[in-house]
Amino acid sequence: MPELPEVETTRRGLAPLLAGRRITAFEVREPRLRWPVPPELVQQLAGARVRSLTRRAKYLLLETDRTGLLLHLGMSGSLRHCTPETPLRRHDHLTLHLDNGYQVRLHDPRRFGCCLPLPEGGLSHTLLAGLGPEPLDPEFDGDCLFRRSRGRRGPVKAFIMDQAIVVGVGNIYATEALFLAGVRPGRAAGRVTRAEYERLASHIKAVLAAAIKQGGTTLRDFLHEDGTHGYFRQSLRVYGRAGEPCPVCAEVLRTRRIGQRASSYCPACQK
DNA sequence: CGAATAACCTGCTCGC
DNA sequence: TGCGAGCAGGTTATTC
Numbered sequence: 472m473p474e475l476p477e478v479e480t481t482r483r484g485l486a487p488l489l490a491g492r493r494i495t496a497f498e499v500r501e502p503r504l505r506w507p508v509p510p511e512l513v514q515q516l517a518g519a520r521v522r523s524l525t526r527r528a529k530y531l532l533l534e535t536d537r538t539g540l541l542l543h544l545g546m547s548g549s550l551r552h553c554t555p556e557t558p559l560r561r562h563d564h565l566t567l568h569l570d571n572g573y574q575v576r577l578h579d580p581r582r583f584g585c586c587l588p589l590p591e592g593g594l595s596h597t598l599l600a601g602l603g604p605e606p607l608d609p610e611f612d613g614d615c616l617f618r619r620s621r622g623r624r625g626p627v628k629a630f631i632m633d634q635a636i637v638v639g640v641g642n643i644y645a646t647e648a649l650f651l652a653g654v655r656p657g658r659a660a661g662r663v664t665r666a667e668y669e670r671l672a673s674h675i676k677a678v679l680a681a682a683i684k685q686g687g688t689t690l691r692d693f694l695h696e697d698g699t700h701g702y703f704r705q706s707l708r709v710y711g712r713a714g715e716p717c718p719v720c721a722e723v724l725r726t727r728r729i730g731q732r733a734s735s736y737c738p739a740c741q742k
Numbered sequence: 743c744g745a746a747t748a749a750c751c752t753g754c755t756c757g758c
Numbered sequence: 759t760g761c762g763a764g765c766a767g768g769t770t771a772t773t774c
Binding site for chain 1: 744745746747748750751752753754
């Protein structure tokens with residue numbers, strides 16, 4: 472589910488509700504996530520005070536005065552702020568109990584997410600090492616895409632979804648940015664021109680920023696920390712619209728599979 | 743090194 | 759109605 476805008480939306484909603492709170496208990500209902508949730512986390516987190524909730528790529532970093540948590544929402548995960556009266560749903564796997572009586576629950580039907588201990592100075596974690604630049608940082612631009620793409624024969628869509636190249640761009644926003652930049656998803660990354668990468672980088676920034684502004688994209692199960700949904704779905708131009716007319720030229724949008732993922736595009740607008 | 747594939751899961755939709 | 763096939767927002771591990 473969640474790409475960068477959905478993770479950032481979650482972070483922004485939850486950070487002020489967590490900052491400074493003491494965790495009274497950490498409850499593991501289902502430890503079988505992407506990797507097993509280590510049992511010792513239950514004891515390590517009980518009594519810890521939350522320092523901050525930050526984000527790197529699609530990971531959330533919950534830092535405390537002790538061991539923290541490294542969270543990933545996978546394909547179907549979401550974090551929700553609840554009261555003890557909020558009915559427990561199927562697939563509510565983890566619960567953080569807070570000292571003000573509220574709770575934060577991780578809900579993840581497909582269990583592709585993770586919850587791992589985050590040692591102090593957590594950015595050196597192996598899962599975070601080797602990640603590319605944040606797309607909304609100024610250091611990410613068309614030039615770095617152009618330079619790193621030379622000689623690569625794989626499709627440009629897989630290239631911009633490679634977290635070592637730039638983080639946070641998943642299937643929805645890669646599809647949208649390629650449409651906005653006028654580049655076909657199946658083009659070899661090494662054959663995309665510098666000018667096209669300049670357009671691509673600026674559209675990646677623009678589409679992610681716009682999606683964050685609208686609270687992310689809710690397709691099926693992504694919900695905000697308060698249970699409401701994101702509004703960016705109505706702004707999607709081509710994702711999930713194969714067979715419909717192109718919003719720019721009215722040509723019928725097509726789809727093909729690239730790297731096991733559906734990729735819709737306009738055969739007229741995208742070269 | 744880069745690229746393609748399988749694997750990890752549940753749930754929903756579609757076609758027969 | 760029932761049932762298998764295929765598909766879904768991500769990432770890692772393995773293989774060539």
